[in-house]
Amino acid sequence: MASKHGSGERRKARVRRSIRAAANGRPRLSVFRSSKQIYAQIIDDTKGVTLAAASTLEKDVRATLRTGADVEAAKVVGRLVAERGLAAGVKDVVFDRGSYIYHGRVKALAEAAREGGLNF
Secondary structure, X not given: OOOHHXXXXXXXXXXXXXXXXXXXXXXXXXXXXXOOOEEEEEEEOOOOEEEEEEEOOOHHHHHHOOOOOOHHHHXXXXXXXXXXXXXXOOOEOEEEOOOOOOOOHHHHHHHHHHHOOOEO
């Protein structure tokens, strides 16, 4: 039986492979979550640079939230990364959920980023 860590790495690699095939030069909106926080980055893989980022660790975001580990926090981070991405000139991205299922906080972040103006 595979370890939890190993299967997560395989799942992440499989998702990343399909994203690379569908990207067509678009930057990637990558999501990382822990049990207490959620993070999002818009990454240009051709140049290897982060174009925009947001997380629940930022001081102004933390002040408005009860906790960094719920759906409301994910929505705030999704709207914030979309706003920063648009300011950086990014409108079309490809969504990278990593090894996480598209449910709960990950889904809330993605929907908020779409509402914020990102296309994926």
